Amino acid sequence: MTTTAESTLSHHTPSSVDSGAATARRAAEIEARLRADEARLLLPLDRELALLAELQEFEFGRFLLHNEGLNGYWTSYVFQYEPGDPTANDLERWLLTKSLMPGIRERFHRFKAHIAPHVTDGAVLASVPCGLMDDLLQQDYTAVAPGSGLRLIGADIDAESVESARARAAARGLADVCEFHVRDAWQLGLDGEVDLLTSNGLNMYEPDRARLVELYRNFARALRVGGRLLVSFIPAPPAPPWAEGGRSGDWDRYGIHADDLRQDLAIFGDILQAKYLNFTSEQEIREQLAEAGLTVTGISYSDTGVLPVATAVRRH
Ligand SMILES: C[S@@+](CC[C@H](N)C(=O)[O-])C[C@H]1O[C@@H](n2cnc3c(N)ncnc32)[C@H](O)[C@@H]1O
Incomplete structure (x- = not known):
């Protein structure tokens, strides 16, 4: 067996990421990129910056800011969540109940x-x-x-x-x-x-x-x-309804509303640039x-x- 490429790895930091200097630095990098890319963002810049600020307020959000995918701990957290379980804030509840995460659960x-x-x-x-x-x-x-x-x-x-x-x-x-x-x-x-x-x-x-x-x-x-x-x-999923070739209704099978899909793709695409989607x-x-x-x-x-x-x- 030969493996020349570096191994695939979904994350680089431990589960618990504090809200200290490293997170502030990461958020500043992302903010600069969002400002530079403003014309291509899925949501207005101020909305994306508000999401970026909110992600820094809870541990799961901070982990996402620092990593390209989920580690074992946070995967389990997503899979074991049940409707009504307490969440750190509204954005975390949204991620666990309205984003594409309920599908993978x-x-x-x-x-x-x-x-x-x-x-x-x-x-x-x-x-x-x-x-x-x-x-x-x-x-x-x-x-x-x-x-x-x-x-x-x-x-x-x-x-x-x-x-x-x-x-x-x-x-x-x-x-x-x-x-x-x-x-x-x-x-x-x-x-x-x-x-x-x-x-x-x-x-x-x-x-x-x-x-x-x-x-x-x-x-x-x-x-x-x-x-x-x-x-x-x-x-490969269908094109989003607002994109070229996208049709409203194509995403219904994923159990996500168009507004939630836009926010999901803004968070995982524009903000986090998640790398886990190889189709x-x-x-x-x-x-x-x-x-x-x-x-x-x-x-x-x-x-x-x-x-x-x-x-x-x-x-x-
Ligand atoms: C999304 S989680 C899934 C974990 C588990 N299968 C589950 O369903 O809860 C991805 C896992 O892949 C592991 N991982 C990433 N790269 C890996 C590699 N090259 N070899 C083995 N595990 C790896 C991560 O540490 C993480 O625990």
């Missing part, structure tokens, strides 16, 4: 439902990148016989996420069956041992096709023959997985036909 719960039938005696289940490993740790293991050989493997490049996952495993009484690796997914080092490998939230950070195939080869190698991969991917069509992921030795057996979508999750099997 639905996909996480669909992931969990896909995993459930694989929770059997002696099963070897892996999550890469595991983050806090909610996908595996939140399964119901009560019917699995003690000593059956059940193994839960988590691997993530971020030591903080892995430590939190380890603590969560202990809290759920699953420490004995869990093993964790602080590891780059491109250097996974698992070999022919896994029945089901889940991967939610990594491939969309990687723009290079050859690197994606390499990632999937690592997944294929980890699986036993007949083992399965469950992997999310993001097809892959259904056809492309079928081909990439096939090159890695995996055959797609099914693709599930949300009830409204978005946010796909592919299942693929290692044939030989």
Whole structure:
């Protein structure tokens, strides 16, 4: 296996970012860029500056300001949020309930439902990148016989996420069956041992096709023959209704109103310049997985036909 490029990484700072000098510097850089780009902004400059100010007021917002994507802790925070839970301020509540985040929360719960039938005696289940490993740790293991050989493997490049996952495993009484690796997914080092490998939230950070195939080869190698991969991917979304080629109604399936979509794209595009959106069509992921030795057996979508999750099997 060769990996020449630097590894894909979604974040650079720990979960808790204070509101001190580093955040002020980052906000000043962003403000200067917004002012220079004023003509291209999705919202009036003063509205974008108000959003920038509000993002500095809460921990999740500060983490977003410093990073290109979510780490394990904040991913779990988004996925575990339930309507009515307290939030730090109105913008955080908006992010958790009205932006595109509720969609990825639905996909996480669909992931969990896909995993459930694989929770059997002696099963070897892996999550890469595991983050806090909610996908595996939140399964119901009560019917699995003690000593059956059940193994839960988590691997993530971020030591903080892995430590939190380890603590969560202990809290759920699953420490004995869990093993964790602080590891780059491109250097996974698992070999022919896994029945089901889940991967939610990594491939969309990687723009290079050859690197994606390499990632999937690592997944294929980890699986036993007949083992399965469950992997999310993001097809290109429609143009926003206000853009060239955009049509009103195209985004209804994403469960987001046009005004909220504009604010979402202003925050994640104009302000944060998030880098997690590398789009892959259904056809492309079928081909990439096939090159890695995996055959797609099914693709599930949300009830409204978005946010796909592919299942693929290692044939030989
Ligand atoms: C969006 S989170 C998803 C975590 C988890 N799958 C979940 O659904 O909660 C992305 C995770 O990818 C991890 N990550 C980023 N680059 C990685 C790499 N090269 N190898 C392994 N993990 C990586 C991050 O540390 C982070 O925990």
